[in-house]
Amino acid sequence: MGLNTCGKLFGVGVGPGDPELLTLKAKRVLESVDCIAVPRTAEDRDSTALTIVSAVLVLDKPVLDLVFPMTFDKTALGEGWKTALSELLKTLRQGLDVAFVTLGDPTIYSTYMYLHRTIVEAGIEAEIVPGVTSFCASAARAGISLAENRETLAVVPSAYECAHLDSILDSFDNVVLMKVARHLETVRETLRRHDLEENTVLVSLCGQKGELVETRLEAVREKKLSYFTTLIVKKGRTL
Amino acid sequence: MGLNTCGKLFGVGVGPGDPELLTLKAKRVLESVDCIAVPRTAEDRDSTALTIVSAVLVLDKPVLDLVFPMTFDKTALGEGWKTALSELLKTLRQGLDVAFVTLGDPTIYSTYMYLHRTIVEAGIEAEIVPGVTSFCASAARAGISLAENRETLAVVPSAYECAHLDSILDSFDNVVLMKVARHLETVRETLRRHDLEENTVLVSLCGQKGELVETRLEAVREKKLSYFTTLIVKKGRTL
Numbered sequence: 027m028g029l030n031t032c033g034k035l036f037g038v039g040v041g042p043g044d045p046e047l048l049t050l051k052a053k054r055v056l057e058s059v060d061c062i063a064v065p066r067t068a069e070d071r072d073s074t075a076l077t078i079v080s081a082v083l084v085l086d087k088p089v090l091d092l093v094f095p096m097t098f099d100k101t102a103l104g105e106g107w108k109t110a111l112s113e114l115l116k117t118l119r120q121g122l123d124v125a126f127v128t129l130g131d132p133t134i135y136s137t138y139m140y141l142h143r144t145i146v147e148a149g150i151e152a153e154i155v156p157g158v159t160s161f162c163a164s165a166a167r168a169g170i171s172l173a174e175n176r177e178t179l180a181v182v183p184s185a186y187e188c189a190h191l192d193s194i195l196d197s198f199d200n201v202v203l204m205k206v207a208r209h210l211e212t213v214r215e216t217l218r219r220h221d222l223e224e225n226t227v228l229v230s231l232c233g234q235k236g237e238l239v240e241t242r243l244e245a246v247r248e249k250k251l252s253y254f255t256t257l258i259v260k261k262g263r264t265l
Numbered sequence: 266m267g268l269n270t271c272g273k274l275f276g277v278g279v280g281p282g283d284p285e286l287l288t289l290k291a292k293r294v295l296e297s298v299d300c301i302a303v304p305r306t307a308e309d310r311d312s313t314a315l316t317i318v319s320a321v322l323v324l325d326k327p328v329l330d331l332v333f334p335m336t337f338d339k340t341a342l343g344e345g346w347k348t349a350l351s352e353l354l355k356t357l358r359q360g361l362d363v364a365f366v367t368l369g370d371p372t373i374y375s376t377y378m379y380l381h382r383t384i385v386e387a388g389i390e391a392e393i394v395p396g397v398t399s400f401c402a403s404a405a406r407a408g409i410s411l412a413e414n415r416e417t418l419a420v421v422p423s424a425y426e427c428a429h430l431d432s433i434l435d436s437f438d439n440v441v442l443m444k445v446a447r448h449l450e451t452v453r454e455t456l457r458r459h460d461l462e463e464n465t466v467l468v469s470l471c472g473q474k475g476e477l478v479e480t481r482l483e484a485v486r487e488k489k490l491s492y493f494t495t496l497i498v499k500k501g502r503t504l
Contacts (some may be wrong), residue, residue: 039401046290049280049397050321053289082289131397133404133411134418146408154405156397158288158370162278165372166393169385172372173420178429179373180437181418190417190436197429198419 032150033060033122035114037138039131039157043074043254044233045081047158055155057083060122063090063114065137074234074254075127090117090124094137111144118150129254131157135183135204161202164229164256167239170265172258173200184209195220201259207251214243217259227265230255241265271389272299272361274353276377278370278396282313282493283472284320286397294394296322299361302329302353304376313473313493314366329356329363333376350383357389368493370396374422374443400441403468403495406478409504411497412439423448434459440498446490453482456498466504469494480504 036055041047056062056079064073076089092110095102117124128136132154145152161181165172173179177199182191184205194201195216206213206228217223223243230238231252240246275294280286295301295318303312315328331349334341356363367375371393384391400420404411412418416438421430423444433440434455445452445467456462462482469477470491479485 041288044290046293047288047395049286049288050292051283051285054285131401131405133401133409135412135414136410139410139413142408152408154408156286156401156405158395158397159401162370162372162395162398166370166395169381169391169393170372171375171378173374173422174378175374176422178422178433179420181412181420183412183415183417193432193436194417197432 031119031121033118033120033124035118035142035145035150035152036123036125036155037132037136037142037152038125038127038155040075040078040127040129041158042130042160042163042232043078043237044163045078047163047233048078048082049155049157052155052157053082056125056127058123059087059125061088061090061117061124063092063117063124063126065126065128066091066093067095068093075129079127090114107140111141114141114145115148118145128157129160131159134159134181160232160254161204161256161258164232165258167229167232167237168227168258168265170227170258170260170263172202177262191216192220195222195259199261203257203259205253205255206257207248207253207255210243210246210248210251213257217243222259222261224264225261226257226259228255228257232256270360272357272359272363274357274381274384274389274391275362275364275394276371276375276381276391277364277366277394278375279314279317279366279368280397281369281399281402281471282317282476283402284317286402286472287317287321288394288396291394291396292321295364295366297362298326298364300327300329300356300363302331302356302363302365304365304367305330305332306334307332314368318366329353346379350380353380353384354387357384367396368399370398373398373420399471399493400443400495400497403471404497406468406471406476407466407497407504409466409497409499409502411441416501430455431459434461434498438500442496442498444492444494445496446487446492446494449482449485449487449490452496456482461498461500463503464500465496465498467494467496471495
C-alpha cells in the first residue's frame, strides 16, 4: 500500500493541564483529523490529555483508546504496544488521519515516540506537534526561571535510583526532578544532604484541578501527591 | 500607588518561530492587553517575537520597544535594563496592562525574568505565560525525542568555555546545546572527542524562514548560521 492511500499520524502535545496552553497548531490539527488516539494507563482510567482536548473543542469524531500499562516491565509493555500499534496501523491504513494526544510535549518522556518511529519505519507519514512542557509551566506558576544567562539545566526522570543524581546536583545550576510523588522522602534526603531544601519548589497538577505550588517541602504529604508532581531546584536562589 | 491602580505585566512566550506554536492563552492575553512590549537587541533591528505576533493578530495597540544590548557586559546591560524598566514601570503605573513578548518560553534563557522579579518587587502584579521552547520544537522537526523512560536531559547555554561540557557529555543521555552558531567548530571538536558527531542533529531557525535540519555537521558552514541554532546530542542513537 502506498503513502498516498494511508492517513497521516500526528503526535500532538496538549500541554501540561490548562487547556489554554494548547497551541493554535494543536487545536487546528485536532479539529482537522478524522480520529483522535488517546493513551490510557488502564481501560477504565480517565485520560487527562482527552479532558484537556474536550475543554477546547467539540469531540465530534471517533476516539481510539490505546491502553499502555504503566510499567517498566518489558513483556507487559510489549503486549500493550503491539495491540495499540496494530489498532493505530489499521486506522491509518484506512486512509484516516489520526492525532495521538500526549500530555506536555511529545519529545519529553512521552509514549508517543515509540509509535512515531514504528509508523515512520512502516512508510507512513508522521509529524510531531510540540507542546508546552510541564516543567516550563510549573516554573511559570512558581514565578521562577529554569535557566538564565550561562546557567545549565538538568532534567531527571522519576528513576531516583539514578546514580548520577548527587553529581547532577553538584554540577548543575538548575535541576528539574520529574514525577517525584512516590520518591519524595528519598529525594528530600538527597536535597538536605546537598543543603538545597530551601532552594526547591514543588509543583503538583500544574494548571489542573488541585494544583499545588509549595516551597516548604515539609508541609507536603507524600501519600496525597499526584503522579504529576515536579520539583525544581535552583542552586542560585532561595525559594 | 496601590496594586489596583497599576496595570498587570504578562511575560508571554510566543514559541520558537512558527506563529501557530503560540498558545491559545498567549493569543488571548496579547489580544486583551493595552500595550505590547518588545525586546530588541538594537534599535533598528527587527524583533522576531513581534514578527510572530503580527502573523497571528492585528496589532491595533501601542508597541513599546525595549532595547537590550546583546552583551554580557554588566554596565551596558545595566543601562539598557534601567531604561527599559523605567519605560515599563511608567506604562504599568498609567494603569495599562502590558504583554512583554519573548521567543520560546519565558523561563528558559529569557531577558523577561529580570523584569518580572523587579516588577513583582515593586508590588505590581506579573504573570508568566509559558510557551513552546526552541529545543522541543527543534526535536519535533528532527523527528526525535529529547528524553524517554529513564533517560536524563541536559540543557547547556552558549557558554562553551563551560568546564563541565565534557562531563555532561559523559554522564547525560541527551544534551541540548543552545546558540551554538559562533562556537560550532569548538563544539564539533568536543563531540568528535566523545565520538558523538554521528549522534547529533543541528536545527537552525526552527519554524522560521531559512530553517535548516542537518545531521551531517560537516555540511554546515559556520559563517552562515543564524544565532538561533541548536544542537541535540542523543547518546543512544545514531542520527
